[in-house]
Amino acid sequence: MTHPGLPDLWGIIVYCFMLLLSLWVLYKQSSMGDETKSPIKFICLSNINSLKPLIRYLNKSVWPLLTLKLIVLMFFLLVIYAGLNGTPIPQKNIATVLTWNIWWAGLIVSIFFLGSSWCAVCPWDTLANWFVKPRLWFKYKINNSLELTPPKWMRSVWPALLMFVGLTWLELGVGVTTSPYWTALLSLLIVVLATLTLAIFKNKAFCHYVCPVGRTVGFYSQLAPTELRPIDDDVCAKCTTMECYNGTDAIDACPTQLVMGKLTQNTYCTSCGNCVKSCPGDNISWRLRPQSYEAINSARPRWDEAWFMLSLLALTSFHGVTMMEFWEGWISEFAQRIGDSGQLLSSFSFGLIVSMVVPIGLYSLVVLVTQKISKKKLHFKKIFTGMVFVTLPLAFSYHLAHNLNHMIRESVGASQLFYNPLGLGENPPPLSDSLLKEYNMIISQDALFIVQALLMMFGFWIAIKVLRYRAYKLTLNTAVSISPILIFIIAVNGFNLWMLSQPMIMRIGMCITPIVTVN
Amino acid sequence: MFSDVFVKIKTQRFKLVLFMLSLCITTELSAHHVLGRPAYSLNEDSNTPPSMQIETQIGEYYLTYMVFPAFPKPGESGRLNVYASRIDNGDTYDGDMTFSVRNDEWLKDDNREIIGTQQVYDGVYRQGFIFKENGSYIVTAEFQSGGEPYVIDFPLEIGQSSSMGPVGIALGTIVFGLISANLFQRKRLMREKIRSARED
Secondary structure, eight states, X not given: OEXXXXXXXXXXXXXXXXXXXHHHHHXXXXXXXXXXXXXXXXXXXXXXXXXXXXXXXXXXXXXXXXXXXXXXXXXXXXXXXXXXXXXXXXXXXXXXXXXXXXXHHHHHHHHHHHTTHHHHHOHHHHHHHHHHSXXXXXXXBOOOOOOBOOOGXXXXXXXXXXXXXXXXXXXXXXXXXXXXXXXXXXXXHHXXXXXXXXXXXXXXXXXXXXXXXXXXXXXXXXXXXXXXXXXXXXXXXXXXXXXXXXXXSSSOOOTTOOOGGGOOOSTTOOOOOHHHHHOTTOOEEEEEOOTTHIIIIIOOOOHHHHHHHHHHHHHHHHHHHHTSHHHHHHHHHHHHHHTXXXXXXXXXXXXHHHHHHHHHHHHHHHHHHHHHHOSSOOOHHHHHHHHGGGHHHHHHHHHXXXXXXXXXXXXXTGGGGGGSTTOTTOOOOOHHHHHHHHHTOSSOHHHHHHHHHHHHHHHHHHHHHHHHHHHXXXXXXXXXXXXXXXXXXXXXXXXXXXXXXXXXXXXXXXXOOOEEEOO | OHHHHHHHSOHHHHHHHHHHHHHHHHHHHHHSSOTTSEEEEOOTTSOOXXXXXXXXXXXXXXXXXXXXXXXXXXXXXXXXXXXXXXXXXXXXXXXXXXXXXXXXXXXXXXXXXXXXXXXXXTTBEEEEEEXXXXXXXXXXXXXEETTEEEEEEEEEEESOOOSHHHHHXXXXXHHHHHHHHHHHHHHHHHHHHHHHHHHO
């Protein structure tokens, strides 16, 4: 079953928008300096009178977060139980539908509005915490953790990047998304990893360095309109006790060791709210900011993070490629040439590597060209890490547009699964089911196309804003000096838009894996 | 049940569905089965039971393996069909094909057993089976073509598999990890106590 792609008309509109905006940015880049002088507006939610009582309650009470954690945990345990005991038909088992169609697709949508809020209710972390540090009562707690400092090689996002590549391989290569059983096993495996990491290392090393979902959420949160920040920066500047960093007797320290007074980016914030509760001056609160402010202005470039962001872009596009109709033919032909057989995992792995090498190579090339044509002597690494933020909105907008397709088209009737979450006694759905789903979508197909087209325009617009500001910071102030990166942005967004306009294969449709050997 | 659903739909909607079906018909064929991954299907035009199907690729051949019923139970007779056609020209393989079966569970003897050698009939190799016990099995289809031996393994699940294995392993690993950490922690604390006592 395939989903129809974005109609040509919408594609042309987006391409025209990209062209006009590109011409505009080439014309306006030299006046960027004047624009940076205008002040940025933030709205602190605890300063809004009508919201004050609610925000105060949410900040101080443990119950709202605990209730949410319990609800999410209940669904998580249901996924494991249904995956291990339910039908292997993926469309009829709540494990696959809830995990891949609703959660995995909806998670990206949630970041658009709520940033890294998912991490606050993450069931992997909840279970790991309860296993390792079960609280007997408020102040006294058992601590089974060795609290070791993670080794130096681990203190970066490289482990998370490896996990992310591995997750993509399992998801698209092995086909975990189409197997309730393997979905449950993967869920269990991550609980084990999170628990053991917490039992060995101090703070939340798993969330900070290893979790591929947490880091993806973290990087995309740079584009979110919400953040946890000090209400008054001066209070933090004068603070000597730093409860947010050190914790108190009752409240744990920041699990990712952030100091609120110096925080400039959401990347490692898990939205747990410990800083809000531990701050003696009640100086931390949620606030609204201009969308993508952090990616444009305040996020600091780092080498490992740059690679994660580039890989995020590559793997997001790769998701799209594997759902194109030509993908199967390509892989089959390649498999024949190299003598691959069965599930063609070697061929798939090769495709995965190529899909990462091409955009990263392309980006490196445009950075090199930028370095050559800029009059200033800028180091390659400085341009590479400084300009990489342009990839975030491109990846995010395509990810959102792509996931909306899955969520809106494939989640129809998902609530019915709660009557029989294990799908016991159910038959595979006939072809007509998929067609009826297309017909009974939550929103009309035209509305979906409009949202997808707007998202692609949004991604491009933010990427251009990032390009302008970051290039200005690197003193790349001429139309010529920003052209290579601009071409890269156009190429990536153009390719993603082209993929959106192609028919896309459904996420769920098959199951289990065959084992094949050739003698 | 399928026809009941359609009766309820207004004529206009029905026409639209038919129109969409006609538009999708060419992509359906290529998209419904993804190579190497099993699919469960229900033939809505006949009374045949649901089947499990895997399409895969090996050497010069595309193979399709189907199991009837999709979820066979112990003591119940089932059938597997295998179709083999050349990738380059679509010609069907017409030599003999031997089927064998073995256990695919940890810590169990694989008990390999040949269940039959079949000849092609109407482009299909058909092999019947009856299993006495629940379990995970591997069916192996073997044939020779162009002087090359082809050996293809397919999974076959009989009855409901136990879910306690993965949960037990996960919980066991967590408990082992936590107990180890706890013992290590106690030793560390003890060492610190002894050291501070010596210093005093």
